Amino acid sequence: MADYTPNETGSQLFAEKMWLQGALITAVGYGAVLTLYVLAFYLLLSRLDRWNRQAHAIFLVYITVQFILATLFQASSARFTQLAFINNRDYPGGPGAYELAFFYIPVDMLGNIVYVLSNWFSDALLLWRCAVIYSTCRFPLWVIMGFPAVVMMGSVGSGIMYLLQVSTTSPFLPSSANFTIIDSSISLALNLMLTIMIVGRLVVYRFRLKTNFGLSVSQRDYTSVMAMLVESAGLYAAFSLFFIVPFALGSSVENIAFQALSQVQVIAPFLIIVRVSQGKAWSTSTALEITSASEGLGTLKDKVPMAQIQFACASGDDTSMPNAISHHPSVPNSDTTLTTEVV
Known part of the structure; x- marks a missing residue:
């Protein structure tokens, strides 16, 4: 059988495989984004007149903006993949070399811009969720959230620098200051920090309730492992780590992670908003409600x-x-x- 393998090195072929597989996985992730958007939109709209109308309206705007950004990224990824693998497949070095050399063209810059914007929106929502969960803490909220807020501002600054850098050169090529890894590292640090804070808070509540009163079904809705993973956007933190490690090591596997991360950072906040719209998410009064209910029921059991x-x-x-x-x-x-x- 004839061998039609391109005249490229093994590393070049591997990089192209990873990039193409990343584009396909991104399409799958976009399907999940579309499904969650429709579900969240329906739930929020159906409850718009019941309670907290203003908050539900804000959430509707938020998920719509995030969905538009995810759609633009998917369109950009599909178009750029076509340019590299179809229109310019004979570019010296292959499609992978084309993508590295033309990372700054308008169609790909569109993807970079919406990626950064979506990242900011996702980080902002997670910061807000952390503030809500810690709103009943004995310490002032500004003391708890001060440092994460500073890191969030650093993420915005590094995102701007990243866009300035990729508008003239590829972030995958060596440079004196690679803002791709700087921006990703700051965002990862912020997400890991907030994830640990949120999970830690929920674990403490779960331990106290289980030790003193036992856990009811409704209380497990707030303190189960699944609730902790969703509330803390653990999925996004995991994929951020999946991207930054191979990127720092210079592995082509980051071509998969980078593209998939663009949709995962939208999926994670959508999961949170679905829980909010269902009334299962942690609110400012949740801690007081479940503790009071447990104490009241515990007193009654004694009598x-x-x-x-x-x-x-x-x-x-x-x-x-x-x-x-x-x-x-x-x-x-x-x-x-x-x-x-x-x-």
Whole structure:
């Protein structure tokens, strides 16, 4: 069988494979972005008149802007891949060399710009979520969030420098100051910091609730492992690490990670907003609500044997069920009222 392999080195062919596979994975990631956008948009729109109308409207604008940015990046990636592998496939060194040499052309600069903008939006949302989760902390919020906010400003500055650099030269070529790795490192540091802070806070709440009262189903919605990963945008932090390590090592694997990261940094905040729209995300009053509910139920358990407790229907319409709590002589009426509200 004839061999039609291009006259290129093994490293050149490997780099081209990684770039092409990255473009395909990016398309898959965009499909996930589209699905989550439709779901989040529907949930937010359906609850727009129920509560917190202004916040839901802001979220609708946010996800729409992020979706537009993800769409522009996907279009840019597809077009640039076509230019490298189809229109200019005979460029000396192959498609990989073309992509390195023409990283600054308008169609690819579009992808770079929307990538940085999307990164800023994602970091800002995660910073806000961290502030919400720590809003009930005993320490002033500015003390806790001061340093992450400074790092966020550093990420904005390094992103601007990155765009200035790639507008004239490729970030994958040696230079005195490579702002691709600087910007990615600062963003990764910010995400890891916020991820650890958010997960740490939720782990503490989970431990306290489980130790003192046990975990109910509703409380696990806030403190489960899955909730922690979504709330902390752990997926984005993992992919950031997946990009920066091979990039720093000079491996062509970063061609996959860089393109996939563009969609992952949109998927992560979309998952958070879906939880917010479903009422499962941590809010400023969550800690007080679940702690008060647990303490109230724990007090009631000490006063009344569980065998004598009957709970009313959730709808509150069924009055035929006897309420053993209200007829128990050792339970004050105030405790009865509290238990009914908790349920």
